[in-house]
Amino acid sequence: MNPFEMVVAIIIVITIGKVLSTRYRAKHGIIEDQNGNEIAAPSQGTGRLQEDVKYLKERVAVLEKIATDDRGARELENEIEKLRDR
Template identity: 40%
Template sequence: MSWNSPLFVLALIAISTIGWILTTAIRARHGYPVEGEWGGKVDHPDAARAAQLLEAENEMLRGKLGRVEERIAVLERIATDPAKRLSSEIETLRDADTGRAPSETN
C-alpha cells in the first residue's frame, strides 16, 4: 500500500473511528460523562428524572425533620418546666376538651 492511495486515507479514518468508539465505550462503562460529536457533554437521559426524585425526597425529609424538631422542643420543655406549670397546662387542655372554663376547676 502506497502513501498516496485512497486505501491509506480510509484506513486512517477507520482507525480513528474505532479508537473513538472504544474510548467512548470505556468512558461510559466507568461512569464518565459521554462526549458528543464536537466534544460537548451528553447527559444521561435518566439523570434529570433522578435529580427530580432526589429533590422531592429531600423536601419530604426536610418536612419530617422540622416536625421532629418541634416534637423535641416540646419534650425538652416538658422535661425542664416545673411540675406545677405542666399540671396547670394539662388541666387547661382537659378543660378545653370538656368545654368547661378554666375557672370552674375544683
Template identity: 45%
Template sequence: MPETVAIMVVLIVLITAVSGVMRAKYRAQHGIVEDEDGNTRHLVNPDADRMVQEIGQLKDRIAVLERIATDKGNRLEQEIEALRDKTHG
C-alpha cells in the first residue's frame, strides 16, 4: 500500500512538471510573458510594421531581378535604370 501512494505522488509531480513545461512552451511561441506581479501580456515587436514593409520591397526587387535574368534585349538596360531610380529616389 505505501508503494502505491509513493507511485501516485511521483506520477502527480511528473504530470505537473510536464504540464508546466508545455504551458511555458505555448506561451513562448505566442509571445506571452508574465511580469513580476504575475500579470500576463503579449510581446509586440516595435519594428514589425517596418520589417513587413521592407520585406515587401525586397520581394518587389527580387521579382524585377528575376525578370531581368530571364528577359533578353533592351529591357535589361531599362530595368537596371528603374532599379537605380527606386533605390535613389
C-alpha cells in the first residue's frame, strides 16, 4: 500500500466514523452546545415535568403564605370575642 492509498483509507475511516457518530447522537438525543460539551436534548416529557414543577411551586407558595400569615387567625379570634361579648 503506498502512502497515497493509506491517506485515502484513513480519510474514509474517519468519515465513516463521523457519520456513524452523528447518527448515534441523533438517535439518542445528544446535542452539543457552543463549547462542544455534550448535553442531552429535552425529551417530550420534560415540558410536562416543567409545568408540574411550576404548579407545585405555586402551591407551596400559597401554603407557606397560609402557614405564616397570622393576620387571618387574629381576625378570626377578634370576631369570636366580639360574638362572645354580645
